[in-house]
Amino acid sequence: MIKTRIRDFLITEDDWIFAVSDYFHPHGIRSTLRYVPDENGERELNGIRYKKYDFDVSFDFMRENRPEWVEDVHVVPEDSIKKVLRPNDVIEELYDSDKRVAVVVDTLEEAGISREMMGVTGSLLPGLQNEGSDIDFVVYGAQWFIARDAIAKAKSESGPIEDIDETMWKKIYNKRIPEISFKEFIAHEKRKGNRGMVEGTYFDLLFVRDWEQINESIQRGEDIGKMKIEAKVVNADLAFDSPSVYIVEHEEIDHVLSYTHTYAGQALAGEVIEASGTVEQVGNLKRLVVGTSREPKGEWIRSLTLLEKEGLI
Incomplete structure (x- = not known):
């Protein structure tokens, strides 16, 4: 049985890339299609061009191409999975190749968090990022709260990690289209403390359960x-x-x-x-x-x- 958590990615035999969307998988891995090989795609990995699919479009694609995999999410049979990509498996590589990731890692290590409890998901995990890609940084379990406080402290100092400006907050708000006012949205978001900017790039600190928290x-x-x-x-x-x-x-x-x-x-x-x-x-x-x-x-x-x-x- 393949062990996965949310924020992991799957690559199937067709080179389709899915984001795992649940901790529990009664039959197949519960996930959502994110990238599909497409000669006109705007991203590239290992010589293959990929197209990124938004949520609704991914369901249209799956209903046409793998309707038997479509439930409330996409359920990928384990025998169709070629590889599992885990956020904490790429942290060392990204630390060496991406200065922005290194800044976040160094900040969290100073707070006592080991690299084994960190990871990066989103487009950086499979290597399909572009110039506009955000950094989806993962911290596992209770260490997340220590990480959040470390990021808040770093934002209060004059370093490479900065708070989000008004323009970016409005961009996030308009992308989400929440059912609360902008002022209410800002009040909640600023208190959470899990978002910031590093060298001009927006990043999010995402919580993923540690293995012992996955019990029900x-x-x-x-x-x-x-x-x-x-x-x-x-x-x-x-x-x-x-x-x-x-x-x-x-x-x-x-x-x-x-x-x-x-x-x-x-x-x-x-x-x-x-x-x-x-x-x-x-x-x-x-x-x-x-x-x-x-x-x-x-x-x-x-x-x-x-x-x-x-x-x-």
Whole structure:
């Protein structure tokens, strides 16, 4: 059985490249198609030109070419996988070849994080980056929170790691199209502290569970309608994971899940949130799911505690 985690990539026998999108794989590897060989593609790897597919287009391609692999994600049979690319396997190579990656690695090592707990995903993982590519930096498990604090400290100093400017924040906001205002978005994002700039390139610090944290799969539930709730967050240990998990105190809802990266790390334990999404019944529990589509409408998570503190409500 092939062991994979989110942020890993797969290369199939057809040289299709998928991003792993789950920790649990009942049959085949749950993932999303990202790159396909195309003679007119704008990127190149080992002499092969590739085209990058956005989320919706990737599903159109898969329904036409491998409909049997299409579920809520793309399920790749293990016998079709030629190679697994893992973010922590490329850290040494990128440290030597990319000064921007080296800056982040050095910053985290100074905070006591070993390179074994770091990685790089996104287009840099297979080597398909272009001049405009961001750096998707991975840190595993509880070390992520130490890394986040180290990045925040580095941004407060006059070094190569800088805070994001207003222009870049607006670009990120317009790309995400969230259901909250720009001022609310900025208030949440600046507190998270997991984004920055290094030598003019935007980078994101992404959380991936350490192996011992992978112990319970998220079961699919039955959609039973829409709901907006206010609830106190009692556990946010996996708030930066994918999906984000917020255990809440509420008379009906046990926890809130977010499949939308915008709402990762949106609230801390002890805070009151407002969340709007789809209610799912899972056994005896009900949960609220935010991000039931690529650009969900009428779905959001807001920390009312934070917004009140910032004078935004």
